[in-house]
Amino acid sequence: MKFEKIKYSELNSKAKEMYNFQKASAKLADYGFTTMWLNNDWQGADFIGVHADGVTDIKVQLKGRLSFSKKYIGKNIYICFIENKEVYVYPHDEVLQQVEHRISDKTYLSTGSWSTPKLTQQNKELLEQYKL
Template sequence: MTENHTRFEKVDYKTLNARQKELFNFQKIAATLADYGFNCIKLADDWQGADFLAYHVNGTSTLKVQLKSRLTIDRRYSGKDIWMAFPHGGHWYLVKHDCLIEKVLANTDWLSSSSWKDKDKGKYHSISINPELLESLTEYKLGPIYGLVLQV
C-alpha cells in the first residue's frame, strides 16, 4: 500500500507570472488582515476599483481594497472610498486613498510631478517614502508581512 504524500516546497516568487503574483500577494495581505478581524474575498475583476473586499467580524465594516506593490495614488480611485494596501519596510499599510493623497500633498512634491498632472495618467507611485510621509502614515501601519512578498 502506498501513501499519498504531498511534498510542500516554498515557491520562488520570481518564477510566478503576473496573475500568480497578484494572488500570492492577496493571500499575504489577507493573512495580516485576519489578525485584525477581517475576512478577505478576492474579486475576479476590479469591481468599483477594488481588488478585494475585506469584511470585518463586527458585521458592519466592509472595505474596498486596491492592492499595490508600492505606495500608489491614482486619480481613478479618488472619491470612491477605496483603501490602498501596500507593503513597506516589512509591514503592510492600509489607508483610504483620499487620505493618502492628503498626506502626500502635505509631505511631498509628488502632486507637482508630470505623471500626476498628466490628465491621461494622473497617478504616482514610489518604493521610496520620505521620513515625513512615513511618519504621517504610522496609524495605518499593519503587520507584519508574513514571509517574503512583492519582491522587485
C-alpha cells in the same frame, strides 16, 4: 508531498498579485476581516474586506507600492501594498490629501496616477498608523 517555499521574485505578475492578496488577507484576519477577491474590479476594488462586527466593510485596491490615482478619489477606496514584509492598508483620499502638495511629478499631473518604488522616511512616518 514535500512543501517548498517559493521565490517571490520568480513569480509572474498575476502570481505575485495572488501571493500579495493572500499575505494581506492573513494580516487583515488578525484585525477581524474576512476578505473576498473580486474577479473584476468593482468600484475600483480588487477585493473586499468584511469585518466580524457585521457592520464594517472596506473596498481595497491591491498595489505593489505606495500609490495614488485620481480615478479612486471619492470612491472610499483603501490601498494595500506590502514593503519589506510590512502590510500597509490606507484610505486613499485621506492620505492623498496629506501628500498631494508634495507630488510635483509631471506624470501625476498628466496621467492622474503616482507611485513610488520605495518608501521614504517621511512616507514611512506618514503610513505608520496604517501598518498592520
